[in-house]
Amino acid sequence: MEQHSERAEDPLVEETEKERARSAAARLFDIRRVIGGLFVVYGVLVGLVGLFDGQSEIDKAQGIRINLWAGLVMLLFGLFMLAWQWLRPVEPPTVEEAGEV
Secondary structure: OOOOOOOOOOHHHHHHHHHHHHHHHHHHOOHHHHHHHHHHHHHHHHHHHHHOOOHHHHHHOOOOOHHHHHHHHHHHHHHHHHHHHHHOOOOOOOHHHHHHO
């Protein structure tokens, strides 16, 4: 004899779960997160190198701590990308939009 689930699956609940899964996947693979993360990491690394540059490296750059400035710019750009991603998250496509493709 077959056993049936006493709780029938509600189509609205299933649809909501699918939308949540699409939304999570869209946020996870947002390119702004990848670019921002990489720029933050590289900005910190290059900035630290710039803090500890020797006099010969500074003389090569005509007296400018180029690694420090480049690291700061990269860090700021990475933070901008991450802030943009947090303030304006990706909206996943609706079921109708996904079906049109």
